Amino acid sequence: MDDLLIRDATIVTVGPAGVVRGSVYVVDGRIAEVPSSRRRAATVIDATDRLVLPGFVQAHVHLCQTLFRGLADDLDVVEWLRQRIWPLEQAHDEASLGASAQLGIVELLLGGTTTVLSMETTRHTHASFEAAAELGIRARIGPALMDRFEPGPEMIGQSTDEALASLTELLGPWHGAGGGRLGVAASPRGPRNATPELWAACVRLAAEHGLTLHTHVNENRDQSERLAAEPGGRDVYALDSYGALGPSLVMAHGVWLDDGEAALARERRAHICHCPSANLKLASGVAPIPAYLDAGINVALGADGAACNNTLSAFTEMRLAALLHKPRYGAQAMPAERVLEMATMGGARALGLGDEIGSVEVGKRADLIVVRRDRAHSRPLAHTSAPAALVYSCDAGDVTDVVVDGRALVAEGQLLAGSEARIVANAERQRMALLARAGLSGAASRPAEANGDVSA
């Protein structure tokens, strides 16, 4: 029998059982008993003095941008897009995109993220799927769809037909691949980066094939206000006019929704993905997340891309999500349990996977992580709350084991699913080739350090 036992742990279920002691028993990729008193299985992970919890679900990342880490610092979102992100994304070829996705997935898995919703660039999305298939992460991935040109000519868009083809060609090979682990997302880059015709086609495809819809919404105030003057009005109203505002839609950021937009998002049961690091680093603002949650909107967490964060750590996002809102809403506004729920179940619900992942409960898929607590920064253990330790003290380096669909992908902090050293070395080579193609070899956002990466 294909079984696995994570033994003698403190289990943070993020479900009705709360925090329990014992073991988690997994059969054929699903959780069979929790807490279990079994002692043996084909694979045993000893989690004595460690925490076991559901893997993190990040509902807004860009695997294609991992290769841009450190190349686009200290810019606001519009300059960041025009000067760096669009030229770099357009310069991707299949090899550089694959290297970028691999690097991102390795970082995500080692830091305990087991599921992502990722928006790629306009082309070569097969390469990101291949990386996800090879490394074992659960993912919903889609090409960025852009058949409208805003705000500058740097963004080389596509025709509506080209954009649609870049999406539909992925459905056969990848939607439902890996036993359902992989799926396609329809990802118009923003409400105004795609025409109403393209949006309508995405909504049709999403209904027909069960695709997640994924886009950026009300990220930057000036941009939101400028676009609000266009036909269709503010972002959320525009999305509603396309028929896109519903339970399949994940709206990244949602920093500047007005009251009417928030009420409509709630009514239509659309999801918001909170990206606190990216919102701070690009000076976009602070989304009123406690108000959205109190209004009944489902909120997930995401690191966004490595070009605007610059890590992909769920721990960093949890810590910021817990701290950022306290000055405005009070010290009790975002308790650790609420943030941990957002980082797991919030993401699962956003991806339509609330019955499958996001908590440690019998019948769910075994997407589980183990977190050590034997380092000074998370001690002492006695009388501490496990959720608070995860949100306030632990970090990505504390993750020892990662299991997806019952398959161990990381053990004792080491990647099992591939060679981290090989993937990092390949990323260095592909970064140099990408910069040369983009004409940005001399334009890194900071001078190269003596031991920097420019000679790799």
Ligand SMILES: [Zn+2]
């Ligand atoms: Zn983004």
